[in-house]
Every structure is written in C-alpha cells, then in structure tokens.
Amino acid sequence: MKPIERRAFLTRGSMAVAAAGVVTAVPGLASGLVAVEQDAPEAESLAAEAAAAGETLTMDEPIVAHVRDLATGEIGLFSGTREIVFRDPSLAARLFRATR
C-alpha cells in the first residue's frame, strides 16, 4: 500500500482527491457529496490510474477543505500540519451546491 504523495496529488488533479477527502472529513457534507463523487469522472479516472500503477489511495490522516472563495474557486486543504491551496471553481461550486 503506497499513500499518494503531495507532488503526485497536485500533478494528477487536485479536484477529485479533494472531493474524496471532504466526503470523509466533513460531517454533514458526506451525504450530499456521495452523488457528486459518483458523477465525478475525475475521481474515477484517478482511481483507475492509481490502480493501474499498483497504488491504493489511502488516507492516513483527515483532510479538511476550506472553500475560501466561490468566484475564484480557491480551496484550502488541511492535512496534518500542511495547508495546500489550489483553485478549482468547478469543485468549489459543486461543494457549495452540496450544502444547499
């Protein structure tokens, strides 16, 4: 079992991984995001890519997402003592809709 590294995480496309993490880490968002995740081809392709590479996506520690700005799609991801900031308006919008 090989946990995904930050560099790979950022390179492969943060949106899908972020969505998967939020499902687990943010109470109250999970039920709404299940459908989103199911509809997210990025997540499936990333999982397939990982499987093909012999990797298993595992989460060693909680991931918390902070949607800072819907307009720019700026999202802060907290993991361990790190914060990873990226911009993904589409993901930000989907997370927002999940809360409505």
Added chain:
Amino acid sequence: MSSHREAPEISKDPVADSTDLYAFTSYGNPDHVTIIANYVPLQAPDGGPNFYEFGDDVLYEIKIDNNGDGQADVTYQFTFATQVTNPNTFLYNTGPILSLTDQNWNRRQTFTVVRIDDKGKQTLGTNLACPPCNIGPLSTPNYETLVTSAIHDLPNGGSVFAGQRAEGFYVDLGAIFDLGILRPFQQLHTTFGLQNTGLGAMAAGVNSTKGVNVHSIAIEVPKTDVSKGGAAPTDASSPASVIGVWTTASRQKARVLKAGGTDVASGPYVQVSRLGNPLVNEVVVPMAKKDYWNSQEPANDKQFTPAVLNPELAQLLPVLYPGVFPNLEAYNKGTPKRDDLVAIFHTGLPAGVVAGFQNSMGTVQADMLRLNLAVPVTKQGASNLGLIGKDPAGFPNGRRVFDDVTTIELRALAGATLPLVDPSFTPDAAAGQITPGLTSGPTDTSAMGTENYLLGFPYLGTPYSGFAVPAA
C-alpha cells in the same frame, strides 16, 4: 492583568492564553539566562477532579531575536501529551502520588522540547515528565520532591521544567478595572459625581492573584545558546549583548468535532497568543485590535505605534484624578509623542538615555522583552521598580519574577519616564508615587500573596494546594 485574559478571543481559550513572560540572568548561575512563559491563568487550586494542564493541541514557543529585526533567531518549541493510566476511575489520582511514575497518578503529561535556529532543528528532550498539580496533603504529600524530579537537564547545559507554579504576578484587578481606581489614592478619584461610593479615604491594595496558580514553561540555558553569534555577552554597552524575547501559542487551523466526544485538528499552526512586554496588549492596544495583535509577529509592531505614542491610559489619568496630574494634563492637550514608551516597549532604551545603560538592538519597532545579558545580577538592594528604581537588572531590562511591572508601567504612563526623551517636561509629583499598594516599598521582593518566590530554578513558588486554598 499582565496578559491574563487580555484579549476577547484568547480569554475563552485558557490553555493557549499566555499570562506572563520573564527573562533574566539566572541569579546563581550568571552564565545562564532563565526564561519563564506562563499559561492557563487564574487557577483555583482546588479545581478538581480535572485539574489544570497544558493543551495537547497547542504549540507553545519561546522565541528569541538577537539581531534586532523582530524575528526569531532561536526558537524553543514545547508540545505536550497526556496519558490516562486508568480509564475506569473519575479520579485524578487513586492514592498518594509519591513519584512521577506512581501508579496512583491517573492523568499525567509529558512534553517534548525542540530548539530551532538557522542551523536546523534539534530535539532537546522527549517524554519529559510534568509534575502533577498540587492537590493536598494526601494526594501530593511531598510536592517539592515531585517538582525536583520534574526539573530536567538539557543536553547542552541548563534545565527545563513545565508544570504548575504559584502565580507570581500581583495586581489589584478589582480596583484598576473599576474605572481606574487606585486604592491608595481612591479619595482623589473623580467618582463621576457618584455619592456614597465608599472611596472617601485611602485604602490598602488588594492582590487579585493571591492564592491562584498558573502553568509555567521554564527554561534555563547558557547565554551563548541565545546570544548573537553564540558569543559570551560581556560588554553591556554592545547591542550584541541584548536579546528580545517573546512567547507564542498556536493552534492548528481546523478542528473538527467528531461524534463520541473526540476531535481532530488539521492544518498548519496559527498564532493565537503572544506576549513580550507585560500589560501592553492589556492596557495599551485597543480592544478591537487585541486578538489581531496576538496573531502578529513583533517585526510588524510598528502598526501599533500610535497607541504607544499616545496611550489611552495616560489620557485618562488626569481625567480620573482631577488636579493630581496637571503637567501630564497640559502635555496631553498638545500632541503627545511618548517616545519614552516607544523605547521601553518597542525599541529598547538606546545608549545615552539612561546613564550607563542600554538594552536596544536597533530601531526596528517590535514588542519584545529586551534583556541586556551583560548586565550583572543585582545581589544586594534589588528594587522591584527595576530600572526606574536604579536597578538595571530589572524591568524593562528583561523581567524578574518579583518586578512590580504594574507600578513601573503606571508611573511611566503617568509621565515619570517622559523626561528621558523630553527634558522640558517635568513629571507631576504623583507620577513617582503611583502604586497599587501591593508592596511595602521598592526593596520588597516578596509582594503580598507571592511570598513564595524561589531563589533558584524554576523561581516561581510552590503552587498553592487545593486543600489549603479552596476557591472563595
């Protein structure tokens, strides 16, 4: 208080609330410097069954600037871990605690100390035991023995301790925050026209912190561990002999409360508490900026200079005590420019301001407790008024546990130090007499309620026991 509950948000987070910071040349070990950072304010000694402790989720730091840029050159980090040895009892201890490994002690903390400088990070100690709280004659019958066991040697010389101590700061909170009453002068207060206030005659001060405890992080290290370039500080006239010290507490950005009474923290640490000079964030910085001040680095403190140049309390004194501070009142009607306070709090006192003394590293404005490491310990005739008491080993040259920082700062705010930078100003006679009335005089180094200072590490006294000092 010095910095107890001094800002609205941090007042709701006691384990991360820095209350006092001390830095001074070790009395009996002049090649070493002692720094004490206190947290968890106003502990009622009988506060069981969950007695006080540090936060496992808080990053505590002591930071030292030795080149005058207001940024840390040496940082000591302290993190804590709590262990419950018997999950089936509600008790803190199930019998007398006779050692730090006693099985009767059910809830205990250990800590890790890390030193960081430009060369990297060095772990100085791990799994270091804290002592229990002082509970009473049955639970902690040999408390001093437990404390002695909890003083740990550091690999490069020096000692470290983290645990409960007696509060060392003294202040008359009930009076000062009742619209600036100073009991020894209360008969002179304006009283806002109110009658029958009971303030008609002078009264003795009341120590609000008498009989309460605090949690201390105390570290004693060779001066060369913190001085500029690691040089032994021998020249008191050299800026290189000066260090600036402050303490911070930080929490991780996100905390998620989970079902089942647990939680998880995530993300980088964010500073929520800061303390350099006593009382600055408490009575100089406006309330709306206090928590913001706590989040800032000293290097950014120039933004707070307006509050130092024209402090609200200096404006209030002539109003609250009509006719008592006529010279200050006249000065206030101009354009106050209290460069004396800027020097005390933000830059240190440069050479030439006080004869034979300096504790400045330059002109960068940064709230740090500045200590000239080359100034020797005052062994005879120490004054709790520090520098204004002609004792250069005391505040604002660092701070010793017995320094009467409230009186020193009240007198400074009242104009006693203004002639240092403005020789045309004559202080009012009252400026040199202000006191909350908690000491018998400048040579009293055991102020009311804090009689148990120690002459050696960790300097703050044995904490009050819960059995002996129940909450009022």
